[in-house]
Amino acid sequence: MVPQELKYTKEHEWVRVENGEAVIGITDHAQSELGDITFVELPQKDTEIKKTEALSTIESVKAASEVYAPLSGKITEVNEMLNEKPEIINESPYTKGWICRIHTADISEVNTLLSATDYEIYLKENE
Amino acid sequence: MNYIPQSDADRKEMLKAIGISSGDINELFKGIPESLKASSFDLPAGKSEFEVEKYIKQLAKKNASELITFVGGGFYDHYIPAAIDSIVSRSEFYTAYTPYQPEASQGTLQAIYEYQSAICRLTGMEASNASLYDGGTALYEAAMMAIRVTGRNKIIMDGGVNPIYRKMLYSYTTNLSIEFIETPVTHGQSNRGEIEKYLDDKTAAVILQNPNFFGAIDDHTDIVDVCHKFGALVVESVYPISLGVLKSPGEMGIDIATGEGQSLGIPLSFGGPYLGFMAVKKKFVRKMPGRIVGITHDDELRRGFVLTLQTREQHIRREKATSNICSNEALCALRALIYMCLIGKDGLKKVAQLCMDKCEYAKQKLETIKGVEVKRSSPTFNEFIIRLPKNPNEIIGKLIEKKIAAGFPLGRYYKEMDCYMLVAVTEKRTKQEIALFAEALEDALWN
């Protein structure tokens, strides 16, 4: 079961709207595919990013995976906790393991992303 | 064939066992279309080891390897303790593969960890990789790393950097959009004014060398400070033996230190195999190329060593890797480690001081010769330039007849320096050999 209130991408990112901004993370499926996460390369605060551009790289011992921006906008905050404890993403992918916040011109753009139901169907199809 | 165990009978038996009753080994190659078979394979018949040894030794005698050498140029005739050859001849080291299976490779892995530690201690840097091919490719990798770290693409390169290394950097980057600027040296040292003139917020790195190709030593601390104000990194190529006495890259605040490790117990061997080393500030380690060994433990908390941070490397990251390097110079790195252990901290200071003292003695002897000018505009380590009143090529030729390799003619790489020769003196050169060199030089110039 994936959290119903979030939006998703086919690249396994999730988005939560909070105070008019988008909070970004990776899904439980993505973290379990990667295994024990050893490092998260966080984006730079205050930089502009375009939708589908690489936002961050997440590394485990034997793999590295890019996180793509689900929306365009300006990065307003990054989760500094991940520098010290990247394993938070394994432990709590949807809450404590968030990666960054993006301020976007039109927050309604999130509605173009996958709903929880659609993402679950997508996961099943690609099992 | 003595390296292949199987006899004809073994082969027949094996072929039969796997269902090739004809006993024709060519059946195993039936997946290769007939039309594609080799059109020629015209090689001589094999010979016994004895015959081959005799032949190769005949060829070896055609080399003039018994010269008393004052040629350096970044590659030096230092003493190599016998224990190094003895240890690296252990087949458990030299016949092993890259330590991808850590439990079966703790020897190699611990040795690499110790090598990384020794390189850090030598350079005063925080993190070293397991080795690169040579000093030149290490400098190229450092430039590429600086570009990755800064996201910029302009490189300022000091004219005192080994000209062969500079040529290598240009070759490797021909097809990439990198802007190179070369700044000339002034009085033998890095030209601060010129470097600052070109330094801006598009500069990825300034590349320096200490001692530089002319043997001159420098303190690059001030250049580092200015570069960091612009967010540019500083790369310095260093000569490891000199670090027994000279200010280390770490002490100057250098971001990426590289160098040629040949002087650490590796024979000159006509150009290789050598050893490229690279050591960086810890914050840049994930952008560093090459293998890295780290400490960890097993379930019973026994200390052990593994290859780590492998997501930087080609076998995982493929086209996004920090470098394409796979095989490195592991056995040469082991040689360098053993050298650094044997020589120890006291020995390193001693050999460095010996080099400097003998070099100064050579300067004093040579400058008594009429017409020979020893350049003293900047201090040197174990190599210096002299100006000759006659064409250095001619002089070098005459000295070779007396079994002395006098030095390297700088005109070869610096057009305006046709009358200059680069002279290197290591701890192996004796007072007597230096005197012989001075005498022969005087003789060649004036008799």
Next chain:
Amino acid sequence: MELIFEKSRPGRIGVVFPEKDVPVTCVLETKYKRNATAELPSVSEPEVVRHFTKLSKMNFGVDSNFYPLGSCTMKYNPKFTEKIAQIEDFTALHPLSPQLVRGSMLTQGALEIISNLEGALCEITGMDAFTTQPMAGAHGELAGVMLIAAYHKQKGNNKKCILIPDSGHGTNPASAAIAGYIVKSIPSDAKGVMDLNKFKHALNDDVAGVMLTCPNTLGIFNPHIKEITDLTHSSGGLMYYDGANLNAILGKVRPGDLGFDVVHINLHKTFATPHGGGGPGAGPVGVKKELIPFLPVPRVIKRNDGTFALDFEEELSIGYISPFYGNFGVMLKAYAYILVLGKQGLIDVSENAVLNANYLKYYLSKYYDVPYGENCLHEFVLSGEKQAKKGVHAIDIAKALIDKGIHPPTVYFPLIVKEAMMIEPTETESKETLDEFISVMAEISRLAEETPEIFKTFPKTTPVGRLDEVKAARDMNISG
């Protein structure tokens, strides 16, 4: 075991230098001097020798263990060639000597060896010229891609992409990318070779070259190879041959005959020079006539009078890729090896390497899946999927082998096979060693059926058990 630094005691030293014989002491200005001493260990020679001898005993090596590591060609390294590489008239030779006036005459022997080796490699591969400069396989790949780029540049072509099958070594895409190309990966077909239709679809005017290993990492010779090289040429691209698997085809097939324009070979694989725990190797590059002008400088040339010299003419050359002439010490060993084996010896190498691989494949396929088993040459890939269903993965099988004194195969590569175990026995293993390996692998397969849980405890016989790689990556203790 203690680190060498932990054995350091003040006042000890492992090498003695002669007393100073010159009457001067050079004093540097403080700003040039080192403040903090380089804290190298203070240890005596016997302590150093014992330390490293102990370390060596914690290693597997070809002299002590069967080492069927796929695509790495871990064959026996003849002791004779090691002896040749020690000859002092070579080891003491300064690389700048031939750049002095009339200097080539000081190094005739060394230059002749490079020239002769280049000639032998041309005949072995069917190429027109070789450079010995690249210092490893991946370095050869980079040099080769740079040659392709230089060729297109001179023709005025603006081609941006290199095609590589998905079974290729990781170095291929990495080399192409750092030379400035965009890499496109082509999937494999059901038989394990590059999918011909998908290749045709991807091939267009933008393709500068195609990089292939043949036989590929599954040990399979692509029967359509000539069609691929012809198609690539007709669209204006060049063919690059990754020679990592040359040990399979000596005297049988030559990349030059197949239409390849650039090849690199690994002297530390096919030509029996040791791997050294990860290097040094050597990756000479061969080219067809059209590419000769672009080869790196300096080139070794033979003069009309039979002497040898260096040519530094840079006109069309890609320039300098090595400080000098390559890993000469490695070349010496490979050259001696080629002379000892000769024509028939080299053919025997490939025939026996292929026989040994097929013998293993035949017996091991009784216990393990072989997804691409047809026409394998010098190596083949087992899949541990059957065992994985019991919870025993390729890595567990690898660790079980270590306890049996056998170095594991290459695991989890190529990426197109699940639970891959890539096996290359080489020609230097006896039938008895192969039989022993088969019985060990059979035993492991039985254990996987009956007691899969015990695999997590392997290896037990090594100085350390399975190590925590996650901790290593998170803590990053990489120097002490």
